[in-house]
Amino acid sequence: MSHVPESHPRYQSLRLRDAIVAGVDAGVTSPHGLIAHGRGEAYDYLLGEQTATWAMTAIDAAAASLLLAQHPVLSVNGNAAALVGEELVALSRTAQAPLEVNIFHTSSDRERRIAQFLCEHGASEVLLPDGTTELPGLDSNRRYVHPAGILDADVIFVPLEDGDRCEALRRLGRQVITVDLNPLSRTARTASITIVDNVARALPLLVARVQQLIDDTNIDRQALVDAYKHEPLLSQAEARIRSGAD
């Protein structure tokens, strides 16, 4: 399967399948992530494996939202890293949005591997949950965050998200942008902006659209980022910062 020629009608699908299996082998993706990837394959098949015009509209909205944010953060899980690690690093750089690792199945070892994987793909810094800072309203491992990342972000880009976290972030008043091939999923239905598309097709388009908007508008991302630093969204008390002994 690793030697499928580009001319093969299933080339792109098989290439992504290899990437996600390689992600498991590298300790970046969880075995359950393979099942999630399969679900995506099925929905993509039904979509004709093309980016629809309404997905392009959502990508436009996502690009604008990321650029207008004061503190956007890109949340990365094992599947996203394995499938579009390089593109996420490019989006982070273009939109001046830090990368933060946030995974569903608890494993600080895998969190470190994802961060390392992103660094190997060009990231200069990757935020990790510090193990003491929690986002309110979530029971799973995903509640643990970095105090300067998702906890304090106004716009969070979370491709391939689970429904619980998307709902929790929305309850906290955050703007959530997601990429999800299942338009019926809780994530797709509760996110602020849902890009119903294959993440491998959507990410390069999103990076290009962000760059185009910057070129067209001369938006001052740095001014927005600087302004934000003095207005934290969530107080330390609200964020339930736990003592190290907890």
Add this chain to the structure above:
Amino acid sequence: MSHVPESHPRYQSLRLRDAIVAGVDAGVTSPHGLIAHGRGEAYDYLLGEQTATWAMTAIDAAAASLLLAQHPVLSVNGNAAALVGEELVALSRTAQAPLEVNIFHTSSDRERRIAQFLCEHGASEVLLPDGTTELPGLDSNRRYVHPAGILDADVIFVPLEDGDRCEALRRLGRQVITVDLNPLSRTARTASITIVDNVARALPLLVARVQQLIDDTNIDRQALVDAYKHEPLLSQAEARIRSGAD
């Protein structure tokens, strides 16, 4: 996830997900099988996770076909074993159809593990490819068969099949019964009888229907099986029996 209560709305789906991940841990299912399972989850979700009336009709046809066959064989791969190993053993006993292991990704170690797994679930005998007998018209590992099994079967039950093998078996004039949640797949479109349903729901229904037909008709399965033994479907030359040195 292993402690989801039966009352959970996603209980059945999560239970099967655990079964397939356990199959990988046990060396019965391949990692690629997890992706295939995810595709099935997505289609099942769209079907409302219920056995449709047309699936029941296909199950009725499959039960009749298995009982009228002279030499039916049940082909088992890693996903089928992990999800419905016990039910396949029950179907084998009820329909007097031998079980044969046949997997896509080459691994004689995994073939033996699947056979052992089926024996642990009550099978008294499981056929394995002998490594020298090939079914014509197939390039993948699935061409290797047991000389007294799929090679010589008139009706082959292959749940969760790949398109290539289904087409090859049909070209050889065999009747193929499959269970496939994707009604658009090559397998679903080329099989003689396609049960579009979750294999975990369809198998118990199929076993019950076969038993009911036996009870209703007093069909003499043993006479059919005995009659068949003298009429092999494929000559040894056609079957390309390879020398051991090959």
